[in-house]
Amino acid sequence: MEATTIVLFGATGDLAKRKIYPALYNLFVDGKLPEPFSVFGLGRREWSDAKLQENVEQSILTFSRRKPEDTDKLQAFLSAFRYSVLDVDREEDYKKLLDMVESREEELGIPQNRLFYLSVGPEYFKTIAYNIKSSGLGTTKGWKRLVIEKPFGHDLASARDLNEKLSAAFTEDEIFRIDHYLGKPVVQKMEMLQHANPVLQAFWTNRYIANVQITANETVGVEERAGYYDKSGAIRDMFQNHMLQLLMMLAIHLPSDSGPGDVRARKKEVVEALVPVQAGNIASQVVRGQYAEGSINGKPVAGYTSEPGIAADSRNDTFVAARLEIDNYFWRGVPIYIRTGKRLKEKSTRIVIEFKEPLKSAASKESGIAPNLLVFEMAPNESITLQLNTRDPGGSGEFKPMNVDLHTHRDNTAEAYENLIHDAFRGDATFFAHWDEVERSWQWVEPILNAFANNEVPLRLYEAGSYGPKESDELLAGDGFHWWFDD
Numbered sequence: 001m002e003a004t005t006i007v008l009f010g011a012t013g014d015l016a017k018r019k020i021y022p023a024l025y026n027l028f029v030d031g032k033l034p035e036p037f038s039v040f041g042l043g044r045r046e047w048s049d050a051k052l053q054e055n056v057e058q059s060i061l062t063f064s065r066r067k068p069e070d071t072d073k074l075q076a077f078l079s080a081f082r083y084s085v086l087d088v089d090r091e092e093d094y095k096k097l098l099d100m101v102e103s104r105e106e107e108l109g110i111p112q113n114r115l116f117y118l119s120v121g122p123e124y125f126k127t128i129a130y131n132i133k134s135s136g137l138g139t140t141k142g143w144k145r146l147v148i149e150k151p152f153g154h155d156l157a158s159a160r161d162l163n164e165k166l167s168a169a170f171t172e173d174e175i176f177r178i179d180h181y182l183g184k185p186v187v188q189k190m191e192m193l194q195h196a197n198p199v200l201q202a203f204w205t206n207r208y209i210a211n212v213q214i215t216a217n218e219t220v221g222v223e224e225r226a227g228y229y230d231k232s233g234a235i236r237d238m239f240q241n242h243m244l245q246l247l248m249m250l251a252i253h254l255p256s257d258s259g260p261g262d263v264r265a266r267k268k269e270v271v272e273a274l275v276p277v278q279a280g281n282i283a284s285q286v287v288r289g290q291y292a293e294g295s296i297n298g299k300p301v302a303g304y305t306s307e308p309g310i311a312a313d314s315r316n317d318t319f320v321a322a323r324l325e326i327d328n329y330f331w332r333g334v335p336i337y338i339r340t341g342k343r344l345k346e347k348s349t350r351i352v353i354e355f356k357e358p359l360k361s362a363a364s365k366e367s368g369i370a371p372n373l374l375v376f377e378m379a380p381n382e383s384i385t386l387q388l389n390t391r392d393p394g395g396s397g398e399f400k401p402m403n404v405d406l407h408t409h410r411d412n413t414a415e416a417y418e419n420l421i422h423d424a425f426r427g428d429a430t431f432f433a434h435w436d437e438v439e440r441s442w443q444w445v446e447p448i449l450n451a452f453a454n455n456e457v458p459l460r461l462y463e464a465g466s467y468g469p470k471e472s473d474e475l476l477a478g479d480g481f482h483w484w485f486d487d
């Protein structure tokens with residue numbers, strides 16, 4: 001990997017502390033960082049190099065999956081960090097930064113490969129991209145890349161505007177839009193599993209699949225993010241990005257001779273084939289919920305509108321469930337159910353493919369035979385299992401489900417951010433969201449955003465600690481299904 005300079009906007013922020021520094025450290029220990037690498041941390045606070053290094057060390061001690069054992073190694077890592085005060089609006093600060101970056105590149109004798117990482121609020125994205133270009137920071141003799149965190153826009157129009165502004169400074173190939181769900185190890189295995197197993201691939205169609213269920217339930221509430229979350233809701237915070245990305249990853253079919261660029265091209269086809277929700281029909285396909293007070297793990301918790309910073313009359317969605325269809329050769333007629341919400345009974349992130357009933361005879365129903373399931377679980381545990389039926393080995397003659405384990409989780413494996421940052425260094429954008437996917441996802445959710453804003457979809461209150469509003473169950477019951485694994 002070629003030597004690289006990371007220019008990190010938001011170096012004093014929470015994401016850098018919790019995710020980015022630990023990920024860089026683990027990559028360093030694994031020998032997966034460019035050699036040499038250098039980091040310029042930027043922020044408004046008057047920090048020194050030493051202060052940044054102290055904070056990076058603290059973040060590793062607190063959040064890294066690996067704790068430093070070798071002090072020399074840790075010091076070598078920390079010594080790559082420099083700090084510079086930067087006001088995102090002030091041109092001179094970028095010029096000063098350019099001088100510093102150039103002299104460091106010279107000092108290390110490395111090419112001008114620059115990875116600009118925007119770990120800041122979305123209100124700063126455009127200004128920073130503009131200034132990177134106008135200051136000359138983006139005019140390099142090596143390569144340049146932009147890694148950008150969510151949210152990518154607030155709706156279709158703002159996403160398009162943002163993309164246009166970024167495109168003035170970076171080409172699409174240079175933009176790496178992070179969706180951390182794409183970095184999750186189980187998600188990264190999805191396409192390979194199908195690709196490498198003709199048996200699974202053969203069954204990955206509407207001929208055999210009864211329905212697909214994608215769940216991302218959380219126990220946490222709004223936490224300290226009232227300002228952001230109350231304007232976003234579950235639909236923008238989770239559904240438009242993470243949930244639709246999971247759907248795309250699951251639904252792609254790759255030809256056997258496919259190359260690295262094909263994953264994204266196929267994902268685009270999937271999202272394009274999503275049947276649009278019809279304006280008058282949204283309330284029958286989409287459930288909008290908000291948590292009321294209740295209890296989680298035996299502990300009483302407040303309702304959403306009593307949370308600090310949330311207005312008592314807020315109608316923001318903290319839960320969304322929807323029924324979708326993909327109108328293409330493979331998926332036509334297969335209902336796809338998606339749900340995500342906060343303050344639910346348990347943290348669980350999973351995709352379940354339910355296969356059609358193997359035997360239709362009354363006898364088979366009586367014997368309690370269960371449908372086959374292929375389950376991708378990302379939380380609370382990581383696993384991929386195929387649930388088959390077998391006869392009880394004890395000899396009772398009853399059918400019992402049997403799980404075939406398709407993914408062995410090893411402790412201490414790379415986390416989402418490590419995978420993604422490593423890919424960004426290598427210039428591999430497979431697991432980053434392409435603009436086409438982002439634009440079409442916004443296009444698909446736009447009628448829902450409007451319907452929520454105009455109160456055309458009833459807001460269902462649900463008790464904290466439940467599985468969400470009962471209308472979410474009814475969405476499946478109407479088709480003769482139920483959410484798997486809710487107890």
Ligand code: BG6
Nearest residue numbers: 150180216218220237238349379
């Ligand atoms: C983030 C959302 O993108 O994803 C949060 O902004 C959410 O609201 C988080 O809690 C969930 O991520 P994970 O990896 O814990 O499922």
